[in-house]
Amino acid sequence: MKIRGWVNNSNQGVNIHAEGEEIEEFYARLRAEIPPLAHILSSNWHEVALVGYEDFRIVTSEEAQGAKVLVSPDVAICSDCLADIRDPENRRFRYPFANCTNCGPRYTIIRDVPYDRPNTTMAAFPLCAECAAEYADPLDRRFHAQPVACGGCGPQVELLDSAGQILPGWGIDQLAAGNILAIKGLGGFHLVCDAGNPEAVNRLRARKERGAKPFAIMARNRGAALREVELSRVEVELLESPGAPIVIAERRSGESSRLASAIAPGMDTLGVMLPYTPLHHILFEGPYDFLVMTSANLSGEPLIYENSEALAGLRGIADYFLLHNRDIFHPCDDSVVRVIGGEVVYIRRARGYVPRPVEVSTPILRPMLAVGGELKNAFCLASRELAFMSQYLGDMEDYASFLRFQQELQSFQHVASIVPQAVAHDLHPNYQTTRFALDSSWPKVSVQHHHAHLVSVLGEHGAEQRVLGVICDGTGYGEDGRIWGFEFLYGNARGFERWAHLEYLPLPGGDAGAKKPLRIAYAYLKTLFSASEWASCEQLFGRASTKLPEDEMRWLDWQLQSGVQVFPTSSTGRLFDAVSALLGICTRVTYEGQAAMELEAAATIWARGQGIEAGQSQFNPVGLKQKYPVEIRPEQDGLSLGVHALFREMVDDILAGVEPGEIAYWFHRAVAEAIVETIVRLEYTGPVVLNGGVFQNKLLTERVMRLCQNQDIQVLRARRLPPGDGGLAYGQILIANEVLNKCV
Ligand code: ZN
Ligand code: ZN
Ligand code: FE
Numbered sequence: 001m002k003i004r005g006w007v008n009n010s011n012q013g014v015n016i017h018a019e020g021e022e023i024e025e026f027y028a029r030l031r032a033e034i035p036p037l038a039h040i041l042s043s044n045w046h047e048v049a050l051v052g053y054e055d056f057r058i059v060t061s062e063e064a065q066g067a068k069v070l071v072s073p074d075v076a077i078c079s080d081c082l083a084d085i086r087d088p089e090n091r092r093f094r095y096p097f098a099n100c101t102n103c104g105p106r107y108t109i110i111r112d113v114p115y116d117r118p119n120t121t122m123a124a125f126p127l128c129a130e131c132a133a134e135y136a137d138p139l140d141r142r143f144h145a146q147p148v149a150c151g152g153c154g155p156q157v158e159l160l161d162s163a164g165q166i167l168p169g170w171g172i173d174q175l176a177a178g179n180i181l182a183i184k185g186l187g188g189f190h191l192v193c194d195a196g197n198p199e200a201v202n203r204l205r206a207r208k209e210r211g212a213k214p215f216a217i218m219a220r221n222r223g224a225a226l227r228e229v230e231l232s233r234v235e236v237e238l239l240e241s242p243g244a245p246i247v248i249a250e251r252r253s254g255e256s257s258r259l260a261s262a263i264a265p266g267m268d269t270l271g272v273m274l275p276y277t278p279l280h281h282i283l284f285e286g287p288y289d290f291l292v293m294t295s296a297n298l299s300g301e302p303l304i305y306e307n308s309e310a311l312a313g314l315r316g317i318a319d320y321f322l323l324h325n326r327d328i329f330h331p332c333d334d335s336v337v338r339v340i341g342g343e344v345v346y347i348r349r350a351r352g353y354v355p356r357p358v359e360v361s362t363p364i365l366r367p368m369l370a371v372g373g374e375l376k377n378a379f380c381l382a383s384r385e386l387a388f389m390s391q392y393l394g395d396m397e398d399y400a401s402f403l404r405f406q407q408e409l410q411s412f413q414h415v416a417s418i419v420p421q422a423v424a425h426d427l428h429p430n431y432q433t434t435r436f437a438l439d440s441s442w443p444k445v446s447v448q449h450h451h452a453h454l455v456s457v458l459g460e461h462g463a464e465q466r467v468l469g470v471i472c473d474g475t476g477y478g479e480d481g482r483i484w485g486f487e488f489l490y491g492n493a494r495g496f497e498r499w500a501h502l503e504y505l506p507l508p509g510g511d512a513g514a515k516k517p518l519r520i521a522y523a524y525l526k527t528l529f530s531a532s533e534w535a536s537c538e539q540l541f542g543r544a545s546t547k548l549p550e551d552e553m554r555w556l557d558w559q560l561q562s563g564v565q566v567f568p569t570s571s572t573g574r575l576f577d578a579v580s581a582l583l584g585i586c587t588r589v590t591y592e593g594q595a596a597m598e599l600e601a602a603a604t605i606w607a608r609g610q611g612i613e614a615g616q617s618q619f620n621p622v623g624l625k626q627k628y629p630v631e632i633r634p635e636q637d638g639l640s641l642g643v644h645a646l647f648r649e650m651v652d653d654i655l656a657g658v659e660p661g662e663i664a665y666w667f668h669r670a671v672a673e674a675i676v677e678t679i680v681r682l683e684y685t686g687p688v689v690l691n692g693g694v695f696q697n698k699l700l701t702e703r704v705m706r707l708c709q710n711q712d713i714q715v716l717r718a719r720r721l722p723p724g725d726g727g728l729a730y731g732q733i734l735i736a737n738e739v740l741n742k743c744v
Contacts, residue, residue, distance in 0.1 A: 003023075004053040005018045007056075008060065041070075069115070073351070073352050074104070086281075091152075092151065094282055097324075101141060101144065107354060107415070121329050122326065130150065131150050156325060158322075170283060170285075174320045175194055182296055182317070183283075184322065187328060187332030187334070188303040189305060191295075195215075195260060196289070201215070207317045211591055214263065215293075216334065220289045224289040228270060228290070229251055238344060243352030244352055247272055248338040258289070266586075276352075296318075302401045330408065333391065335352050338698060340696075347722060347724070349389065351391070353720075355389075358387045358388075360737075362493070366737075366740055367420050370424040370733045371424070371426075373476075376392060381416045387459075389727075391408070402432045405432075405436075420442060422445070422740055423442045427446045445735070447735045449478075450484055450487045453731060456691065456718065456730045456734070457717060459734045460718060466490060467716070469489045469491075471488075471689075473724075474573030483568070486501055486571065501639075502641045505575075506560055506569075516589070517580055521579070528643065533651075540582065541553060546587060573596060576596035583663055600668070600700070606659060606662050629646060629670070631644065639681060672703035679711075687713075690715055690723075691723050695718075
């Protein structure tokens, strides 16, 4: 554009001095045509005196003390680098670590800021002359690409058998022969096998002791993925985006699937991703179109990311090991997303998104840490107008995961350039993270779990007014010491009122009881039903699919009578668990959320068989109940959602032999309608927040959104953070900030 002047980096960001005819056009295009990885937080311009430059130069950076230069997430290989590794003439032909300014590892290799090679795990690989020349040439795609490398100077892979013997090749033949490989990737190890080989998949499932938890797969390309799953335009964009997440997509029905059935038993969905590193593309030179790619960890423990750890921990699981010598500094699981209501919902936010910050509209005056919850934890560091969420760190009840949390907390402070001076934590006294916060020397603020879920969404939308939030969740410690989880909270970061909730029902064994959903069903029905109602339904617990041993029933009877180890709960998650078990869909939980996920899957499969689209409202089958009733009644502490009649009618249908999937479908509809009816009963007309882990349920969420649309109710949902506990810490930050500001 014939612009003259200069550009440099400073602690304010990028400065450009521009002189020319089309300055305004230049400024507009500069912001509109940014490179794929650029993310402009803010920009502005002002007029200065004309100097009369004759050319345009990149001038040396000003010393950037306390610079707010953001660290990039890791980025999937770009098309140019892909062309390089496929070109036999290119010096990076088949080089598994090719990258450039537009792609490659970032966050996972960064030890400290500023982001320069000596501060990354690439420091161990001095540049060869050719790479150094590319690095120094402003016209080269690899100009200032910190991880730049080639086969001559960069990291290398190594294939080992289980005895530690070095073998030639990439493991492609071994994969094709049905072996299980432990492969070191970008953020950690994967366990990998041919997804079309049932014997290999079964062996992996058995060795990993993974229960029924679905495996994610990597498809050779979009075309292959489309043979197995239906993909909307948004889903394709996500698959091919620089973040390259696992996309939970609807599985194609029919017999044509080439995938082993053990990949995702009981599910109507499949987690799919595309190759995102050069190494993945090289692996797909093999004769398979789909690979199982599951995080390599031991049951409940965090992701394995070091060679030595993998060789020791995965012996007996993996037949071969494909290692490399580039260290991973921040272990990062694959991110998982699902498109719900046409928009992306983060189920697990990690590789490809972290450490991208989320803006905060009320500045955080005192740099702060929020430690998050207990399950699916991610913490948050925030200062001024930016909040940085950590990657998914797993369940803190596992000690190794809790150590990983502490390790990442140390190193993440460098990445975010934030040293906390205060800490926010959950109200639950027994969370590992709560104890950690209480042991610290910082000022502490405790935050109610569902209040944080509400405020998290408000913050993401930059909203500060009081709104109604419908928080449907697994579990959270309530202000009355009970386990909350189906809450209608009205408020903002400054406080909340509880306007309505699911009636309290007895949860035997507390949160641990979630693993035995049949016990929950038993306890709920026994409590809700009259003696005569119970008499007619007791037989349910003797059926093959829902059998509860006699001694367990007597034990539960005693528990319910004495109240020992019985906790009243209003949890949505436990309601779904109970229904799932009662229908015989899932009576034994092998991973968190399984009963609810399989309930949704059964409902969706049935609805699809009837030609009903999720959320569709006109369907009104002959001879069927429109819905199961939820009773909304006023009580001392607000409206209470009663499920007595709901269970009674469901039990009638079960006894009448109605298909479980059909009952599951109408149950989803009943919950959705109860949510919207309650909003209407509360005579609330403002925007409504929908948040909490249950809103990862597509069938329920889309139905609620449809009903809200019919009532002209505006819906606010999580956009860049997970609706579940992976987004909790952000809400904690905003609430604690209000509390601390008040104290100042
Ligand atoms: Zn590239
Ligand atoms: Zn080189
Ligand atoms: Fe939660």
